[in-house]
Every structure is written in C-alpha cells, then in structure tokens.
Amino acid sequence: MNWNYFIKRFGQAVLTLAATITLSFVLYHAMPGSPAESLKNVILSQQAASGSGTVDLERLNRMVSMYTNIQPDEPLHVQYYQYIHQIVIEGSLGTSIYENKPVTELIFERVPWSMFISVYALTIGYSLSILIGSVMAYTEKSRFDSVSSSIIIGLNSVPYYIVGLLLIYVLAIQNEFFPYGGRVGSNVAAGFNVTFMQSIIWHAVLPVVSMSMLGLGGALTMRGNAVRVLGEDYLRVATLRGLRRSRIATQYVGRNAILPMYTQFMIGIAGVFSSAVIVEQIFTYPGVGLLMYNAIQTQDYPLLMGSLIIFTTVTVIGIFIADVTYGFVDPRISAGGSDE
Amino acid sequence: MSDPIFEVRNLDVSFAGSRGTSRVVRDVDLDVYREETLGIVGESGSGKSMLASALLNAVVEPGTTTGSVTYRPPDGPAVSVLELSEQELRRFRWEEIAMVFQGAMSSFNPVMRIRRHFRETLQDHNRNIEAGLERAESLLESVYLDPDRVLDAYPHELSGGMKQRALIALSLLLEPQVIVMDEPTAALDLLMQRSIVSLLEELQATHDLTIVFITHDLPLLTKLADRLTVMYAFQLIETATVDTILYDAAHPYTRALLSATPDLDVAVDEMHAIDGTKPDPVEAIAGCSYHPRCPLADEQCVRTEPPSTNHSEHHTASCFHHERAPAAVPIRGDDLEEADR
C-alpha cells in the first residue's frame, strides 16, 4: 500500500466532510433572515402547539443554539468554531425541532435500514450490469446484444421512481406478491428469527429493485470495456499460450473489464444514497431518506442538515473504503498514484 | 535438412467484410524444416502475420482458415492443426509451438505480476511448477534479465524491451518444438536486437528449436535465417536459401526488394521503397499478382497466374520470365558482394 495515495485519499475524505459541515453552517446563515429569525417562527409554532408561553430573545437564542448548534449572539467565527466543535468533538448534530430528540439519535436508528437497501441495490444493479455486459460483449453483434442494448437504453430513460411506482402497481396492488410500505410486517415480532428476517427481506425487494435501476446503465459500460479487453494483445497472447478458457474469462477479461467500473461504482454510492430520499418516500420505507423528507415537510432544519451530513459521511466512508481497496485490485494505481 | 516439421498446403485465410470478402492469405504452400530458421519477408499488409497465425490455427475472429496445416512432431503421429478440437488446440499451443507476436508491448495482463504469467502457463499445461519456475529463471537470465526483479514486477514496471524479452523467455517455457516470431525485435534497439538474435541462435542449437521469423529487417534475416520466403499480395512468390535469394533471386519482386535495401547492414523500417500501390485484399487479382508493378509484365502475366516452379533444390519462384529478371531488375550496389555473408 502506497502511503502517499492513502494520505491523499484520506485528506480528500476529510476535506469533503469539512466542506459539507461548513456548507450546512453557511446555509443556516443563508436562510431568509438570520438563523434566529427564521427558526423563531418554526420554534414558536412548535411551542404554541405544545402549549408553552411566550419566549424572550435570550431564551430564543438559547433554544436556537440547542437545536442548531449555532449561537446567534456570538461573532461569526466563534459561531463557526463552536458549530464545528459540537459536531466533531461532541458528536452532536443538534436537536430535532419537531421530535425534540437529538438528531443523531433519530438518524442512527435509521441509517442501517437505508444502508441495507442501498448496498443491496448497488450490488445487485452492478452485478447484473457486469453479467449482462459481459454476455453482450461475448455475443457481440448478435441478436441478444442488440436487443439488450435497446432494453437498457429504454430502461435508462425511465426514472427509478417510475419503475418503483410501476412495481408497486403490478406487484403490490394488482397482485399482492409484495408488501407495499414499511420495512417489516406489523404483526411480526422483532428478533433474531426467520419470520422476522423474511419479512425484512420481503419488504426490501421492491425498493431495492427500483433503486438498482440506477446501476443498470453500467451494463453498456461493461460491454464496452469487455469488447475493448477482448481486443487487447494480452488476451491474444493468453489464448496463444493455451490457457484455460475459465482462467481467461475471469482473470483476463473479467478482471480488466470490471476494474474501470470501480470508479463508476464509487460514484454510484453517492447516486444510490441520493435516490433513497425519493424511493423511501414512495415505499414509505423508514430510512434516513424518509426522515429527511419528513424534515422538509415540518421545516425541521436541524434534522435536515443532520441528514445531509450523515448522507455525506456514509458516502465518504464508502468511497474511501472503495478507494483504498482499489489499490489492491489494480496495482497500477498504488504505483502511479495518478488520479487521472 | 529437408525433413519438414510443418507442411502447409492450399492455405487460405479470409475475412467477410462490408466491402466484400478479403482473402488475406491465398493458396499458400510452404514447408518448414525441422531445426531451421525460416525468414518470412514482405511489405506491410502482405499477409505475413496472418500466415504465421494460421500455423497455430489462431487467426483472429472472424477470419476463417481453410486448407491444411500438418505438424509432424519428432515422435508420434502427424497432427492436422486446422482440425484440432478446442481442447487439443489449447494443448498444442505453447507446448508444441509458441508465438511471440507483433506489437507485444502489452502482451502481459496489466494486473498480474510476471511470475503469475509463468506460473499459470505451467499450471494450465499441467507442468511441474517448481521445476518450471526454475527454468523460467534461467530463461530470463539468458535474455539478460534479473529473474528476481522481473518475476516480482508488474508489467507496467518494466520497459518495452524488458517486456519483449520476458515474453521471449515465456515463449520458451514449455520447451516448444517451434517458435514463431512476428517482428519480435521491432521495439528493441540495435544492440538488444543483436543480443536477441545471438540468443536465438544459441537456443536453437541447445534446444533443437525450429524458428519462423517474420520481419521487415532484411539485413537481420540474412544473418539469422537459413531460408527465406518472400510474400507478396497474400501469396508466397519465392522461397530459397538465404544465399540463393541474395545472389540468385528469380522473382522481379524479390529483386526489387533487395535493391530497395541498399545497405544490408542497415535496417529499413518499412519496405515501401517499391513503386506502385499496395494490393487490396478484397480484390481478386487476375494473372500474376505483381503485374501492376512489374517491369517485365506482358499479356501472359495479366491473363494467367504463374505457377510455382522449382529452379533448383530448395528454390521455388512464381514468375514466367524469371530468366529475364536479373537483367531487368539489377540489384543495385556492388557492395552486396562484400556484404558479410
């Protein structure tokens, strides 16, 4: 492992997180009026709903600070320092205005669920892509090749949420094959038992399938890569060397064609997490996406910013892991250290 | 030395394309003798590489190869190469005949160490890995490479010349009877070319190796080869020993080729010094394929294809007017006589 490369990637990850946190700080201030002003109304309406009395400015500032980690009466740089300090050192993302609970608590309860469907969607989407793409390349110019190309171009034109809606219509409403909404059956006891697991998987199928549409465009990339590798000198030499077909298919074609997709896969992580907001809303799947959606509806800014920061953190970690492991699968990277 | 290890008869290679079918090897007959070095020369695009690939039944998709290629191993029955099953072919390649092909700058899988290439070759041919890797080390040494360094390197860590030499070592790993080298020295500097050539001569002596050597580098071939065969327009037009070709070439094209190579100690990059345009693989050429460029061409040449005739033992050429060729196409430069053959 090349340390330079490692440090560079790590620096990149830290920079991204810092940028996101800073952005959220800036956005608090970019809200129409000051953070205090814009939050005042929200807080007041919440207070009114819960029946408390009037609020004076000092108390309001304290509340703004409690909810958002921003202390409106301090100078800007102090505010910024304290904001960062709260998040990085204290691990606090503020308090949800609507739920009146720490944002981190609300989010962390949901992160595993979002991860669960996203990771599956990504894995399934890309595995299918790689499979279809390789078969297309091997059967280049055949009927299968052109039909699959057309289908994939077609699927590329359908937004994943429309796929989701159609799936709901056909598989959950017209035919009740799959449940529609939620992440586990309401009458299933939680715990480490088969029924519970089954129920979880059953509820995840449709969201996962619709999210995995995002990875499917990869099939064309894979096809292009494999066709390119099939024309490489080293492939010809491998055949001339009388190597086994299976070895050539996996170690030569497979490995070299999949490698360039790794980067795409990494960026795909961000894409799939992004789609969670819409997909989870459609399937009422209670993950971070749905939480974020609810935060918008209730103008729960701390929760909104917290979700953004968590979404970014998870993506950054994913990309960092992928980046670092990439050095192991492709020897050229750790040696060259080029990011071109 | 007239015991053939390869007998090629009526060999044709063609590609179906949008403009029509290209026949890139046309009705080739050729014997390769055991333990000789046979040089194939000809201008770029004349079909040399295709002919070489056909020896291993390895013409690239979607080309089709017809005719017959018979391989006679030192012991055991003759093998009809074009009729081997996939499994038999896999065995045949690299164990009986290995090929170092043109432009082999990227002959190694970029994500695998060189050692792995040697190891997997041994594995897939069911050889003893220990003994094989030892042999690999001595082969690498004989191409002037440091085995420890090279085996542990990834391809991108080696220079072009080092890769080329590593590939030559790899090609000898399974002790093949025949090795086909398609311009193996094109990417090497002069010094390295010389050392590869002397290495090949050495190997040939110690391993009873038959070498088929393709190059643009006529001077190199005259030093290395025992016999030469000249390819023009997808056909072999003259075959003879090196001396016969140099001093007694019968075909006007061969003579033109020689005269376009004024100094046999200096390699020419490309044989394009001959006037006229290159033949098109899609066209069927009536009569002698060389007639559009031949100074001796007459009615007969345009209408009928000249048969391949024996001029002496081991000397065949396809030309109606070969007696008039020396006068019509003089080989320029008297220094030829002094050339170090």
Added chain:
Amino acid sequence: MDSSIHESLLEVAMSSRDDAVDLEELFESSDEYDPVPRAERLRRWLDLSVLAPARVAINDWRALIGTIILGCYLVVGTVGVVVVERPYSDVAPRNAPPFQNLEYILGTDTVGQPIGALLVHATPAMLKMIFAGAMVSVGLAALVGLLSGFMRDTLVDTVLMSITDVIITIPGLPLVIVLLAIFEPENPYMVGVLLGLDNWPGLARTVRSQVLSIREEAYVEASKIMGLSTLTILRRDLLGQLMPYITINSALSSRRIIFESVGLYFIGVLPFTTFNWGVMMNMAYQNHALTRPDRLHYLLFPMATIFLMSFGLVLFSQGMDSVFNVRLQARHASTTDGEVTSDE
C-alpha cells in the same frame, strides 16, 4: 439496427476505419489554419462544430430520432401552448377515461381538466428548467475544466479540482433538497439552476483532461510546424475537441434534471407552482390513481411523457457518442500510430 447500435458502444472500434478517414477529411478540411476574415472564420467555425456533426448525425438513426423527439417537445412547448387551450377545472367532465372524446383525448383528471392540455402547458416550464439546469452544469464544468486545465499544477488547479472532488462525493439529491428547502424557488429557471449545481464535476474533469491532452499535442505540433504558436493550435483544436463532450453531457444532464425535478415535484418537496409533469403525478398519486384503475391514466400519461423525453435525450446522446467517437478516433489515429518505445 443491429450494427448501428453496436458501433457507438464499441469504443475502440476497428470496424469503422474506412469511415474514419472520410470523416477526418470532412472535419479537417474546414479548420486548417491561415489568416481569414472574421466572417469566414465564423462560417468555418459553424461548419466545424454545428453543420458537420449535424450532417453526420443524420446518418445515425439514434441521433436522428433523438433530435426529432426533442424537436417535438420544443414545438409543443412553444407552439403547443398557443394552440391548445389552457386547462381549467371543469372544462370537461371529471375522471373521463382516455381515447373517448377528441376534446380531451387523454381523459381528464379529478377536477375535470383535460390531461393532454395539462401536459402541454407543463412543457414550457419543464423546458426552462432543463435549459437552465443544463446551462449551469455544462457552463460550470467548462469553466472549471478549462481554467484548471490551463493552469495545471498551480494553486488554482489544485483548489478547483479539490472542490470538484468534494462535490462529486456529496450525494447530489440530498444536497439539492436542502438547497431547495431553504431557498424555496418557484421560478423554473431558478429550480433548474439549483438542480444543475451538483451536476458539473464529472464533465469538468473530462474537460480538464482534454485540455491537458490537447495542450500536449499542440505543443508537439507547434514544435513541428514552425511559426504556429501553441495558443493558435489550442484555439483551433479546443472547441472541436470539447464539442462532443459538451453536447453529450448537455443531453445527459438534461435527463438528470428531468429525473430529479420530476421526482422532487412528485414527492412534493418542490413547491407546487405552475403546471408540471411531476406535480401532475403527485396529484394523481394523491388521488389514488395507483389503487383505482379508472384513474390510472392520470398517472400514466405524465410518466409516458417523461419517459419519451428522456428517451429522446438518451438516444440523442448515444447517437452523438458514436458520431463523435468515429471522429475522435480519426484524430487520435495519427498520433498514436507512430509511437516509439525506447528500451529501458
């Protein structure tokens, strides 16, 4: 259809060698360098970057169909809104099924607005949004990529590329959602701009590496042809070389803007303002179009509209990809063929 699909995908195509030569001539003939009047230069520029690709595009069925589809949307968005009456509640019976009446051929919604007219009148806002979004993402990408490429290895380059990498990593949709939630834009141009903000880094990187490689080539060429400055050659080559990426990425970013905006309108994150396909889907969904088969058309037609437009964009980009690919290959053929590798 077989072969044409195939060609674009086959990036390192060997099959199109012959075409490549013709194309090379087609492109090269118009941009050789000598001092020419401005009008002539403009004409040549037009020929190089617009007409020539257009001529080629006609021969690629995907580019052609894609262009036709997109053209139709443009017509609907401009002429259509004049021809088709603006829909109001109860101008037609409520919940009418499609294909029954020529007045409201696609049926009506729950308040009696013809669905066809709704779709037509949503088009201009969509087009504005797409236009703004694509302009912002492609514009930013070009700006950052060019700047970074020309100032390679300077602080500017480092900073710009770091920003690019940061934005690639931040999940786009959550970021956009936060922006939208805070600024609550209503103007379709504004929505487009915000959506375009997370969409430029990939192209910026491509532009940068293109600039770098052209710079390299220009340098080599300038040293070969005395009297031509590197800058002259750069200027000559840059536009031609970047055009493919810009065209294709405009199409792809447009598709992305459609996907994101419709999705956000559909789940109701974006404020309901004017007519909008996503809003229509949302209304349909709220009105149980999924569970009541007699209302399904209310949901399906906007979906189909979105699909068709994306399909046009995807076809267009695929077509353009193969059109330009042939040309790029031709350009690079000459520089890669004569590669000399030295030993050790």
